[in-house]
Amino acid sequence: MVSIPKPGDALLTCPCLVLGHSRAASGIITSPVPSALTPREVPLALAQPKPEHLAEFALDYPSKVIGRARIVQADCFGWLRRIPDRSLHAIVTDPPYGVKEYELDQLEKRASGKGGIWRIPPDFDGHQRAPLPRFTALNDQEREVLREFFTEWAKLVNAKLRPGGHVFIASNAFICLLVFASLAAGGLEFRGQVMRQVRTLRGGDRPKNAEQEFPDVSSMPRGCYEPWGIFRRPLEPGMTVSECLRQYETGGLRRRPDGKPFSDVIPCTRTPQSERDIANHPSLKPQFFLRQIAWVALPLGRGLIADTFMGSGSTLAGANAIGYDSVGVERHPDYYQMAGKAIPRLAAVDFEGERQQSLFEAEILG
Numbered sequence: 001m002v003s004i005p006k007p008g009d010a011l012l013t014c015p016c017l018v019l020g021h022s023r024a025a026s027g028i029i030t031s032p033v034p035s036a037l038t039p040r041e042v043p044l045a046l047a048q049p050k051p052e053h054l055a056e057f058a059l060d061y062p063s064k065v066i067g068r069a070r071i072v073q074a075d076c077f078g079w080l081r082r083i084p085d086r087s088l089h090a091i092v093t094d095p096p097y098g099v100k101e102y103e104l105d106q107l108e109k110r111a112s113g114k115g116g117i118w119r120i121p122p123d124f125d126g127h128q129r130a131p132l133p134r135f136t137a138l139n140d141q142e143r144e145v146l147r148e149f150f151t152e153w154a155k156l157v158n159a160k161l162r163p164g165g166h167v168f169i170a171s172n173a174f175i176c177l178l179v180f181a182s183l184a185a186g187g188l189e190f191r192g193q194v195m196r197q198v199r200t201l202r203g204g205d206r207p208k209n210a211e212q213e214f215p216d217v218s219s220m221p222r223g224c225y226e227p228w229g230i231f232r233r234p235l236e237p238g239m240t241v242s243e244c245l246r247q248y249e250t251g252g253l254r255r256r257p258d259g260k261p262f263s264d265v266i267p268c269t270r271t272p273q274s275e276r277d278i279a280n281h282p283s284l285k286p287q288f289f290l291r292q293i294a295w296v297a298l299p300l301g302r303g304l305i306a307d308t309f310m311g312s313g314s315t316l317a318g319a320n321a322i323g324y325d326s327v328g329v330e331r332h333p334d335y336y337q338m339a340g341k342a343i344p345r346l347a348a349v350d351f352e353g354e355r356q357q358s359l360f361e362a363e364i365l366g
């Protein structure tokens, strides 16, 4: 059984407890967290936004500063082409997995409940579910578009990251093979995956239209994890990690606040309703998870994290909560506006370890 430490445990084994709690409240921090802002400190940082903060990343696009984050409304491909080479330390992002689900026509179909790639998952417990994109519906041509999209994105990202800069990118079990292969084809080095352990609503169904005939069969396992690819811009030839850290502040991953290495399975829950109430984005990711990923992405605790598919800004909120600089790019004007409002509120979310533990037990183990 996986266990999440509770406040009061002798040693922290999960940085989120530091990142999500004030130090005084938990009383369990055994090593200093030099640059971490706790959520309670965020409003202070927000009180003095500097209009010129990260201005070089605004170019001529609509843009705003929110705490230590800059949000930009743009297509990220155009934006990436224009920002300076080697200007990003890391990327933490949750892209449109199947590329087409965030096209305007698909979003309109989603809003009107008229099919397209968005499908309502089966109602197995009496609760109405929100639509999810159904990636099994992608045909060969759409898979080719996806391959080109992620290969091109990886090429651009490779040029804009510093050597040794990491990419954390969300995917799902069904499509990650194609996405990760495309990123590698674009020149990024595959460095493994982080499993966000979460009960998804995917898989586990009996064979369609033959449920009675095959009651003891499911066509796929019920999904209990979300894979996040870990990639890196290759180090310069002959360069060691320590040389890369000295020269570029990149190359490695930041250890947890208790000094232990980051591990690649993170028990989590679905995004809590309290966060969904702040940002009504179809793919909102939880602060509990994103603060941990943002934390490890900057090995020296300084530098710039980018999210090129920002959505409602949950990555930037996570970065703000722990005191990191970040820049986010979103193409859709409604989501860009949503991020402007949601980031300060998501950054201030102060989740509670014990509650996460009980949610986790109920959802995954129960």
Ligand SMILES: C[S@@+](CC[C@H](N)C(=O)[O-])C[C@H]1O[C@@H](n2cnc3c(N)ncnc32)[C@H](O)[C@@H]1O
Pocket: 074, 075, 076, 077, 094, 095, 096, 097, 102, 281, 283, 284, 285, 308, 309, 310, 311, 312, 313, 314, 315, 329, 330, 331, 332, 335
């Ligand atoms: C999976 S969602 C990310 C949601 C985010 N994780 C959150 O918590 O709100 C992907 C986002 O990328 C945006 N997007 C898609 N293509 C884009 C592009 N070429 N440039 C910038 N944003 C894009 C979509 O509008 C969508 O909001």
